[in-house]
Amino acid sequence: MSDNQLAPNSWQRNLKVLWFGTFMASIGFSEVMPFLSLYVDSMGTFNRGQLSLYSGLAFAASYFVTALASPLWGKMADRTGRKLMLNRASLGMAIVFILMGLAMNVWQLIALRLLQGVFSGYISNANALIATQVPKRRSGQALGMLVTGNVSGALFGPLLGGTLASLFSYRMTFFITGFLFILVFLVTAIFVKEDFQPTAKAKMLNTKGVIGELANAKLVFWLFTTTMIIQAANNSIVPILSLYVRQIMNNSPATTFYSGIVAAVPGIATLFAAPLLGRVGDRIGTDRILIIGFILAIAVYIPMAFVTNVWQLIALRFVIGVANASMLPAVQTILAKNTPPQVTGRVFSWNQSFQAMGNVAGPMIGSFVSSAFDYAGVFISTALLVVINLTLVYHSTQSMRNARRQ
Template sequence: MAGIGFSEVMPFLSLYVDTMGHFSHDELSLYSGLAFAATYLVTALASPLWGKLADRTGRKLMLVRAAAGMAIVFFLMGLAMNVWQLIGLRLLQGVFSGYISNANALIATQVPKEKSGQALGTLVTGNVSGTLLGPLVGGILASFFSYRVTFFITGMLLLSVFILTFFFVHEDFKPVQKQLMLSTRGVIKRLTNSKLVFGMFVTTMIIQAANNSIAPILALYVRQIMNNSPATTFFSGLVAAVPGIATLVAAPLLGKLGDRIGTDRIIIIGFVLAIVVYVPMAFVTNVWELIGLRFLIGIANASMLPAVQAILAKNTPYEVTGRVFSWNQSFQALGNVAGPMIGSVVASQFDYAGVFISTAILVLLNLILVYNNTKVMRRNHA
């Protein structure tokens, strides 16, 4: 539900921006990129603070805080009167970040390490599937109602997340005493393989940059392919959501397989598949070809971020889990900032198709990085 709430406005956010003024192609690409990136810029700065607090007060409290704050912000977005108010509220949204990272940290501390891949794969199924199915829900709601009403409905959904979290999420929490809290250097010393952990942070950043580089232009690309068809909003949601169907089935299965054959191998396969799929997206001639390729991206998504979370869980001591996962969210947020900006710049300098080529290059760089960082893991499995 949180994943749906966070993502269901994404397919029409650029179209919502377009209703707030008379913008040129370049201005629309730029403002859309800013609207997408604003939240993640603040998230990158705020996450370490929330992670440190989570290690002292518990992850459930952080989940409740994030859900309540997000519900309020989405209500206010439906009332925004110009693009700068919208961007300002997207910045405020970043202050209430941390729902997903704290959910990951909570599961990582409550589940035995040897089962963490399967458990986190199941958890990420809910998150990723919600994130990818959300645009379909948003596209349908926006088609039947309006952009503004859809923001109000999203706020109600996140209010439901707050209520469910408050009453039904339980945590066997052992607080880290304030006088025993480690410094950043102390946390790093507690890591048995800090190079691998920080390599996963960078990997997370590039994965998110790649996934989100197409976000600001996806609806505009669909509109171009469909020649300004009235059905653009609906199909934009469908195109954004289709990977969720594949991810829903594949993530827990790949998580379980990763526990058996090595999470590092699963993530490498995912990168290769993503590269193979992103390139032809630049050359589609109709929306159904794009939908088919997006389905394959769902399988690649199911093997990437869940695998990173599992590797972190297996290599992080209990008492610093909150901070490690919050750092990972900061890198994830940096990728979410960089991705839309890369996509917007490439789209304004070249065209929408060029964004998919640049995304494939990003994934290739990530494949090289992960292959080098996981050599020791592959040797151990061998």
């Protein structure tokens, strides 16, 4: 029996379990981010330049390794099943985060952040497993729902992490995060069901063979590039967002509070919009939803450069959350609809690699543009990135539609 031959309601049960798993995993990833640089600072006496360098290395290390390791784990997923990769990722992350709480110097922490990248892949394998089990006509709705677990966890994570670090300590928060991943491992191991028939190593397809299995390989690789640019655009404004809030609020004492609102608002919008847009995409075409998302993002990023008060920025950031809800979930849905089940693991892992590259490139672009121009220039450059993405996606999806008509 293959992935697609499970009992009719199996994918719905798995979706609920994996929603919880991605929610908890996303909390685990995000709750240490607010104080990671402070944790670095507590490990020694550093000047400002050293602290910036070591903090940057600690942030980027896991994304860099994720980009390299994901294709290897994707190949393993297609051979052994996605559930095994979910268990591997969650248990590995549990061990790494507990060890981070025991790190004695910054180089040990950076090494463990590199190791964290090796154990990446829970969320991408959750997407791949659901993509292989859900009926194609409902994949947009299902993957959109799964995204809400990731987004809501990312929203609650920083708040929980800051609270735990204030009540206990940085190290204790790492230990608690490790135990969260142990919980994710147990829930996944016990409740996720996958009827997977292992593929003999000799019969495993190489990269050329995987590409040959794709009916529209050009479209799939354009979607990888789209994922990278989406992540780069979303993250390009991360380094300057609180500084931009401080500027438009004229150094108000309330800057920190409003910076938190500005950072959280897109996630709240995405949380509510993603399932709805997924269902609409299943009816009118996911590629149309994706293009609408790009147009909406362009229309919003440009006026962000010219806001005169924080409430204008908050309103525009909310709309960006709606645009985000129509972009990454749509890419994953189109991938799911254009990828045979036997190579889904590798295709989704390649997509994760491009996503990680966007996570690394985005803040670098934002930092460079803000230093060469000003904060407003970052929003303009981000809009240009989205224009490039819209052009690529429009031509690739038009080719897809033309191929369907023939």
